[in-house]
Amino acid sequence: MINEQLAELSNLAVVVAIVLYVLALIGFSADLASTSQRRSDARLAALDEQEGARVLQTASVASEGGAPVAAAHSRDGGEDPAADVTTAPAPGAMTAQKFAFLLSMAATLLHVLGVLARAAATQRVPWANMYEFATTSSALVMVAFLVFSIKRAELRALGTFVVGPVLLVLLLAQTFWIVPAAALTPSLQNSHWLIIHIGIAIIATALSILGAVVASLQLLKGRHEHALAEKTAAGEDLPEHWGRAGHVLDRLPSSTALESLSFRIHSIAFVCWTFTLMFGAIWAREAWGRFWGWDPKEVWTFIIWVIYAAYLHARATGGFRGSRAAGLALAGFVAVVFNYTIVNTVINGLHSYSGL
Amino acid sequence: MNEKKHGNAPGADTPGTPDTDTPGTDIPGASSSWSSKPEVDGAQATMPGLGLRGTLLFLWRQLTSMQTALILLMLLAVAAVPGSLYPQRSVNPSLTDQFLEENGKWGEFLDALGFFEVFSSPWFSAIYLLLFLSLIGCIVPRVGVHLRQLRAKPPRTPSRLTRFVGHTRIELPGADADAVLEQAHRALRRSRYRTVVREETSSRSVSAERGLLRETGNLAFHIALVGVLVCIAGGQMTSYRGQVTVIEGSGFSNSLTQYDSFESGAWFDEQDMPPFRFTLEDFRATYVQPGESGSVGEPRSFEADVAVTTPGDPEFSQTVQVNKPLHIDGASMYLLGNGYAPEVTVTDPEGTVVAEGPIITVPLGDVGYTSQLVIKAPDAQPEQTAVVGYFLPTGTIDEQGPRSLYPDSLDPQLALTVHQGDLGLDSGIPQNAYEVDVSTLTPVAGEDGNPVLIRLYPGQEFELPDGTTVSFDGLRRFAAFDIAHNPFERWVLVSALVAVGGLILSLFVPRRRVWVRVRSTADGALFEVAGLARSDDPSLEADVHALASKLSTAQDGPLAGNGTSDDERLPRAAKDSSEGSAQ
Numbered sequence: 001m002i003n004e005q006l007a008e009l010s011n012l013a014v015v016v017a018i019v020l021y022v023l024a025l026i027g028f029s030a031d032l033a034s035t036s037q038r039r040s041d042a043r044l045a046a047l048d049e050q051e052g053a054r055v056l057q058t059a060s061v062a063s064e065g066g067a068p069v070a071a072a073h074s075r076d077g078g079e080d081p082a083a084d085v086t087t088a089p090a091p092g093a094m095t096a097q098k099f100a101f102l103l104s105m106a107a108t109l110l111h112v113l114g115v116l117a118r119a120a121a122t123q124r125v126p127w128a129n130m131y132e133f134a135t136t137s138s139a140l141v142m143v144a145f146l147v148f149s150i151k152r153a154e155l156r157a158l159g160t161f162v163v164g165p166v167l168l169v170l171l172l173a174q175t176f177w178i179v180p181a182a183a184l185t186p187s188l189q190n191s192h193w194l195i196i197h198i199g200i201a202i203i204a205t206a207l208s209i210l211g212a213v214v215a216s217l218q219l220l221k222g223r224h225e226h227a228l229a230e231k232t233a234a235g236e237d238l239p240e241h242w243g244r245a246g247h248v249l250d251r252l253p254s255s256t257a258l259e260s261l262s263f264r265i266h267s268i269a270f271v272c273w274t275f276t277l278m279f280g281a282i283w284a285r286e287a288w289g290r291f292w293g294w295d296p297k298e299v300w301t302f303i304i305w306v307i308y309a310a311y312l313h314a315r316a317t318g319g320f321r322g323s324r325a326a327g328l329a330l331a332g333f334v335a336v337v338f339n340y341t342i343v344n345t346v347i348n349g350l351h352s353y354s355g356l
Numbered sequence: 357m358n359e360k361k362h363g364n365a366p367g368a369d370t371p372g373t374p375d376t377d378t379p380g381t382d383i384p385g386a387s388s389s390w391s392s393k394p395e396v397d398g399a400q401a402t403m404p405g406l407g408l409r410g411t412l413l414f415l416w417r418q419l420t421s422m423q424t425a426l427i428l429l430m431l432l433a434v435a436a437v438p439g440s441l442y443p444q445r446s447v448n449p450s451l452t453d454q455f456l457e458e459n460g461k462w463g464e465f466l467d468a469l470g471f472f473e474v475f476s477s478p479w480f481s482a483i484y485l486l487l488f489l490s491l492i493g494c495i496v497p498r499v500g501v502h503l504r505q506l507r508a509k510p511p512r513t514p515s516r517l518t519r520f521v522g523h524t525r526i527e528l529p530g531a532d533a534d535a536v537l538e539q540a541h542r543a544l545r546r547s548r549y550r551t552v553v554r555e556e557t558s559s560r561s562v563s564a565e566r567g568l569l570r571e572t573g574n575l576a577f578h579i580a581l582v583g584v585l586v587c588i589a590g591g592q593m594t595s596y597r598g599q600v601t602v603i604e605g606s607g608f609s610n611s612l613t614q615y616d617s618f619e620s621g622a623w624f625d626e627q628d629m630p631p632f633r634f635t636l637e638d639f640r641a642t643y644v645q646p647g648e649s650g651s652v653g654e655p656r657s658f659e660a661d662v663a664v665t666t667p668g669d670p671e672f673s674q675t676v677q678v679n680k681p682l683h684i685d686g687a688s689m690y691l692l693g694n695g696y697a698p699e700v701t702v703t704d705p706e707g708t709v710v711a712e713g714p715i716i717t718v719p720l721g722d723v724g725y726t727s728q729l730v731i732k733a734p735d736a737q738p739e740q741t742a743v744v745g746y747f748l749p750t751g752t753i754d755e756q757g758p759r760s761l762y763p764d765s766l767d768p769q770l771a772l773t774v775h776q777g778d779l780g781l782d783s784g785i786p787q788n789a790y791e792v793d794v795s796t797l798t799p800v801a802g803e804d805g806n807p808v809l810i811r812l813y814p815g816q817e818f819e820l821p822d823g824t825t826v827s828f829d830g831l832r833r834f835a836a837f838d839i840a841h842n843p844f845e846r847w848v849l850v851s852a853l854v855a856v857g858g859l860i861l862s863l864f865v866p867r868r869r870v871w872v873r874v875r876s877t878a879d880g881a882l883f884e885v886a887g888l889a890r891s892d893d894p895s896l897e898a899d900v901h902a903l904a905s906k907l908s909t910a911q912d913g914p915l916a917g918n919g920t921s922d923d924e925r926l927p928r929a930a931k932d933s934s935e936g937s938a939q
């Protein structure tokens with residue numbers, strides 16, 4: 001029944017994918033580091049220029065000096081012209097980011113192959129235990145990220161923050177949760193709800209991960225922008241905040257853009273969680289004879305759902321929009337992680353069989 | 357961003373500060389007192405007038421505000437947490453008892469607070485009841501407003517369009533103002549906008565609106581949530597659920613007396629139980645065998661063949677499996693457990709058969725299905741007798757005692773001891789049929805004075821020194837089923853489906869307004885287009901621009917460079933277009 005060769009192939013593919021992800025992560029981080037370096041250089045150059053200008057005509061600079069600053073910190077998030085002024089690489093040259101992006105594409109391809117090989121080896125959907133759930137949902141996170149950022153190149157700057165968590169999940173899966181490929185236990189057999197319920201749960205989880213990444217960046221970027229704005233208001237010409245990390249943040253889309261991206265991801269995630277909850281309930285009725293029984297997994301899915309509902313309300317409520325709502329989105333993500341890790345391994349419930 | 361003023365009367369909601377309604381302007385604190393119900397919040401600001409009525413009104417408004425809903429939602433999430441951390445009585449009573457035993461005073465304290473019955477505790481109930489009260493208080497007025505809005509015409513075109521999304525102004529020399537307006541009107545209608553043409557002092561305009569379905573969906577979603585709750589409550593009052601254990605070859609008929617345990621809601625009526633009966637013809641289980649992938653002994657499949665009769669219908673057979681319940685009108689039957697029922701005969705020293713037939717054994721939960729067996733023979737003479745021990749499907753007896761190595765019955769055997777004395781059945785305290793307290797009984801001992809250990813294979817008989825005999829005559833399996841019915845179940849599902857449908861509409865249908873104003877000029881027509889997003893609506897600007905270029909090209913062929921403009925570039929764009937069209 002189990003094709004052992006395919007199972008081994010799957011394992012191998014995932015391991016190689018991990019190696020490629022590590023390289024991609026290094027690439028993305030190097031890119032962030034180098035752009036923040038470039039940013040510093042640009043800033044120094046700008047300062048020098050200003051110094052020079054000041055010497056020549058002290059009076060007029062004071063009023064016009066604001067222009068380059070505004071450009072250097074343009075809030076619209078897109079490609080920032082100032083980023084590439086000094087050491088902009090020749091067009092077509094392999095930048096660290098491009099390299100990392102290609103690497104992560106290759107890694108994702110292998111990762112997806114690994115998941116598919118596992119499915120072929122076991123002749124069923126590849127999401128019947130924690131290991132499979134983790135490998136499949138992290139593959140989905142990567143696919144979603146690549147799809148988003150093939151069209152919108154500015155999103156590639158988020159690479160570090162997506163590949164990082166994906167790598168973490170894969171390492172956890174490969175070291176702690178790995179189980180040999182096996183057929184299904186009776187409680188998981190005979191049910192198309194296995195495909196539907198868990199399939200949707202995987203999409204929901206992947207979206208929650210992406211949403212959390214975007215929401216945390218939104219929070220950081222929001223603070224950063226605020227600090228910069230204050231410094232500008234206080235009369236600083238080239239405000240600095242959070243040093244190199246700040247330069248990294250400068251490259252990201254504006255907090256407003258991140259906020260609306262986060263909202264879009266979370267609203268789809270919320271719909272997926274709603275379906276997860278409903279399909280889970282339908283399956284529970286088929287398997288256990290009741291659609292709801294406050295099993296720990298049910299409780300936590302309910303908690304996730306309620307927190308995300310609170311997020312949507314917060315976003316529509318004065319005084320809660322922006323950072324506070326983002327905080328709720330992150331709380332929802334904490335619940336997702338708890339539901340996946342602690343509830344599966346520590347708390348004893350009907351879902352325990354799906355665990356290790 | 358994404359502001360919606362659900363409570364606003366139609367027509368009265370021309371925004372005072374259009375910027376806050378444009379996507380991309382999330383100004384924290386800019387409208388901190390904003391809520392979806394502005395009128396209500398206005399009332400909040402003023403302190404309640406003295407008097408009961410005023411206070412009640414104040415409280416009601418507080419309760420139905422969005423902030424309160426938000427806080428109650430968060431409370432609900434937090435309050436559910438202990439329900440997953442502490443063993444719940446409704447889920448697993450024996451775990452609760454164990455926890456109470458291990459934790460003494462602390463356990464009692466938690467118990468008093470309801471931590472073992474979180475989901476029926478007063479505090480949990482209070483939170484969700486308040487939430488739903490708030491929800492109802494919130495929806496009722498919104499339904500009224502929305503119904504009026506559905507019937508009303510789109511609101512008046514704002515007098516200054518320059519500050520709205522995608523504002524574009526284009527001059528069309530030689531064009532006829534009425535024709536342009538008519539064309540705009542048609543284009544908007546075709547894109548499924550509700551439109552109205554307004555006559556203004558020196559111009560005419562089309563005011564168009566789309567996406568009322570968003571609010572419809574939102575209301576449907578919230579109302580359906582109330583529906584879910586009501587149907588769940590209805591189900592709790594009327595449903596029933598019971599457990600039965602059936603041995604191969606035996607039958608069951610659906611009446612209260614046949615259940616091992618049974619629970620039902622307050623409005624449940626025994627008369628409503630469907631009078632079906634069934635026989636368990638065969639039960640099969642397969643397990644992972646050595647050499648197969650997976651861990652040896654792990655279950656692979658459980659199948660119970662049942663022959664079912666319902667009044668007035670011919671008998672039919674079905675294989676009930678995990679995930680494949682038996683559904684009949686008014687009840688569903690789920691396979692939830694199984695085990696072995698060895699056939700054992702016990703005769704007392706006087707030669708009377710005191711126990712005979714298959715005995716349900718209780719699996720201890722190990723991989724090998726080591727199962728506990730208890731036979732009580734109160735009629736045995738000269739003393740009441742209890743036979744206790746283990747059934748081992750693939751047995752071995754070693755230093756660890758008797759145990760089973762594999763769950764299938766490859767080498768079935770019994771390992772038993774016999775005890776005599778007062779079984780205590782007359783004390784009036786109800787006893788568990790699967791347990792006996794042997795501490796007050798005397799084990800039947802052999803010549804060496806040690807209790808006699810009986811090991812029996814199928815077909816064998818064992819005679820104890822006192823003349824009691826025990827024989828292992830054969831082996832059957834048993835299946836444990838849950839039989840349950842909840843008349844409201846399907847309505848819970850229907851409400852839930854309506855809820856997701858509404859949710860999807862309410863999240864993904866953009867709600868927006870678009871205006872086109874046309875003015876006759878000395879040498880033709882001048883038109884302006886602009887839009888207002890009333891929800892997240894990233895494509896609004898592009899759509900407005902598309903409409904503008906469509907109107908300008910339709911009038912006199914493609915015009916260079918006048919497709920788009922926005923408010924900052926307005927004067928130049930207007931100039932560009934007049935130049936462009938002057939060519």
Ligand code: HEM
Nearest residue numbers: 309312316360392420421422425490491494574581862863
């Ligand atoms: C059982 C409790 C509740 C749940 C699970 C819930 C859930 C939701 C969800 C998922 C949305 C998102 C749809 C959207 O954003 O358009 C939403 C929107 C909304 N809810 Fe609730 N809700 C609840 C109670 C309430 C209450 C008590 C109120 C009134 C105070 C309320 C007022 C609203 C409003 C006005 C919106 C539209 C928000 C917006 O503009 O995005 N809800 N609700």
